[in-house]
Amino acid sequence: MAQQFAMPSGADYGADTGGPSAVVEEEEEEEGAGEDGDETGVEPKDIELVMTQANVSRGRAVKALKASGGDIVSAIMELTMT
Numbered sequence: 525m526a527q528q529f530a531m532p533s534g535a536d537y538g539a540d541t542g543g544p545s546a547v548v549e550e551e552e553e554e555e556g557a558g559e560d561g562d563e564t565g566v567e568p569k570d571i572e573l574v575m576t577q578a579n580v581s582r583g584r585a586v587k588a589l590k591a592s593g594g595d596i597v598s599a600i601m602e603l604t605m606t
Contacts, residue, residue, distance in 0.1 A: 566590060566594065570596055571589065580603050588600075
């Protein structure tokens with residue numbers, strides 16, 4: 525019974541399987557490419573809310589808020605539904 529909780533062997537552990545770690549790296553590259561330094565016309569509290577709810581970078585949150593005309597709900601949906 526205890527064997528089911530045993531750690532995988534060294535050869536299996538950390539192997540590049542294209543699993544979740546590959547997805548995280550891809551998302552980080554995507555976020556870095558979309559940085560938007562101009563936050564003019566966007567409320568800082570709105571940016572923070574979109575960042576938290578959609579789990580995205582500040583640049584992506586600003587870009588989505590500008591695209592939605594400052595509509596927080598639309599910005600979050602745009603970031604999470606695509």
